[in-house]
Amino acid sequence: MRFLLERDTWQEVFDSLGKNKLRTGLTMVGVWWGILLLIALLGSARGIENSFNRLFGSFATNSVFVWAQSTSKPFKGFQEGRQVQLKISDAKKIEENVEGIEFVVPRNQSQALVVRNFLSGTFGVNGDYPLLDQVQKKKMIRGRFINQTDIDDNRKVVVISEEIYKQLFEKDAEMIGEYIQLNGMNFKVVGMFETGNANMGPSSDMHIPFTTFQQIYNMGENIGWMMITGKPEYNISQIETDAKLILRNLNKVHPKDNRAFGSFNLGKEFAKITGFLSGMQFLTWFVGIATLFAGVFAIGNILLITVKERTKEIGVRRALGATPFEIKRQVILEAIFITLIAGLLGIITGGSLLILVDKLAGQGPDAVLVNASVPISVVLVSLVILVVLGTLIGLIPAFKATSVKPIDALREE
């Protein structure tokens, strides 16, 4: 391996590659493009993944939303088509009886006309427990979320979204401690949250204490729907099935009635997206590596032509005492050198492209690509792949170079 450190070895490589700079350059384009594609695509795929993660970051992804609908089968004397109503006790029973439950959060929602001074609008209003903040993290800009005292005292307090603030308040006006009217009742604003990127379920413009909601809308024990979160080690689909079975049992619904309770399995949806992302990553690798292969083959092809053109020169070198091994080594070194330089250029351009993408599309809360980047390990792996491919492809012209006997090589015109 000592020859790799010798100046002459590289002088030989530069001499023979520099002989036809245009061709060498064009040869490198293939590998350059392959690596560029690999880096840029992998980086973008990661950027998309990051942005999805940010989107779903506020949700406990191991969750399922359950609501009641009408029955599709007659059961225990009830006709089919009966409207089923979820109760708070249902939520408690699920929490007690289903294995692997982390939280069960009962929720109510409605629409309310909201008025402040001369400004008004209709917004979704939710009755919620403080627990909601655990399942669906609220990014509070000001103030706080609903707390237990609010629940215990049925306080008329409201947590509003940034959107409502923009519609009902003057610019830069203080909102904490201000009052807004919900359906004619005064509510004190205690907090403001950032409108999330992803909205699962009904729009959440405002949150008021669950108990207050019960009171002002005469809900009694009824609840609109519930969010069930499983512990990370439990399968959310199983929890969904178990919970629905208990609900059917409690509400006198046929055990095989699939319509009575609707649900949205966030865990499953999330798994789908994750699957899609890994599919995309696989595709990226596939396309990148395939392009790389094509590029490397182009290099092999060109080197084959170069070797053919240099038949006589190689003959002269062998007449002067070059052993076949020395000739082969030189050709392989040229192959590796071109691949590696092209690859490095590709990595540099790919990296710069990702920096550019980050500047253009990676900033701000709505960014499509977040921190589009490639881990250094991928870069190293691709460099190793390049060296291996370069060596392998260099073997073909290398053997071609020494397959001609020196006497025939010298006769070549």
Add this chain to the structure above:
Amino acid sequence: MLKISKLHKSYPIGDSSLHVLKGIDLSVESGEMVAIMGSSGSGKSTLLNIIGMLDEADEGEYILDNVPIKNLTEKKAAIYRNKFLGFIFQSFNLINYKNALDNVALPLYYQGLKRKERIEKGLFHLEKVGLKDWAEHLPNELSGGQKQRVAIARALAANPKLLLADEPTGALDTKTSHEIMDFIQTLNDEGKTILMVTHEEDIASMCKRIVRLKDGVIMEDAFVEQVRASQYV
């Protein structure tokens, strides 16, 4: 120095084969200057190639400097060529993207010499052929005579025991030919053994011995009165 006996060589041509060398016996002593002559197809180039270990004989014995040359691997042949032989070609065969000095130093590179030593030796031999000032020039910046002188310097660089020249003046005009021959004669005067293939009588007469080949056998092998090229220069 060099001893060849009962050398045979044939080339396959389609289904039949062409018998090029039909039992050559030749021995050359150290310090000789031998011209191998013959019309084309007489086998003179084949003989030179076998002596140069670029080709291998089918039959017969070849001993160079007391080393029997047979069953050579490519690697061994390369090492022997590097150690024993210097080649001068009709078409010079300089590497066109290397300057004169690098061309001259190339055999030394394959000998594994350090760069500094190579440059030193290369310059020494370039000076010997009178082209020291042209060391940095590429072959296409040199005239034919200069190119051949660079090639001779290259052949000398590895300090070979035997110089093999294949029509060294074939691509040169008469005046330049005489200059080159004068130079080769000087080398011979200094003790180098030289073997050259030519079909020009006047060039052959500048050697000390002429071996005439015809149809693969030696017709005539005679020592001659050497004509000095210096009188024409």
